[in-house]
Amino acid sequence: MRDEYWPQPPAPEVLHNNFPRQIVVDGQPYPTVTAAFHALQGPGAGPDANLALMAAALRAKYTQHKDLAKALLATDGRIEYANGIDGFWTSYRGGRNWIGRLLELVRAELRARR
Known part of the structure; x- marks a missing residue:
């Protein structure tokens, strides 16, 4: 995935899990939230484990990149993540x-830290 395909922040596309911004989870770098999620997902992981992993990856993205946090904080209300089937x-x-829902949670956590 190359950066030139993506608009520059704060376009809403930066909220996409495949937006190319490196995150570090448990000391390991990953190129995207999606890459981190799939790498950390254990065999037979159930819904609760998957939700926890996705939440951790999203927290990493928005706490490690202030410009992306700013884009998330610029949203309000319900976030519809309609990409994919x-x-x-x-x-x-x-x-x-x-x-x-997890983006809304991370947004609330970011607002609480302000």
Whole structure:
């Protein structure tokens, strides 16, 4: 994935999990949130473990990159993560929108630290 395909912050695309910004989780660098999630996911990980891993990767992204935190903090209300067709992570066809919910959680945590 090359950076020139992505708009520069604070465009809403920076909230995407594949936006190319390195994060460090447990001392290990990853090029994107998605890469960190898949690398850390254990065999047979259930929904609770997956939610915890995704939350950790999203926290890393927004605490390690102030410009991306600023873009997330500029949002308000419910975040619809509509990218993809996964009914667990996205809002596609009435999906559960867990990425959107976790982004809202991380946003609330960032606001609480201000």
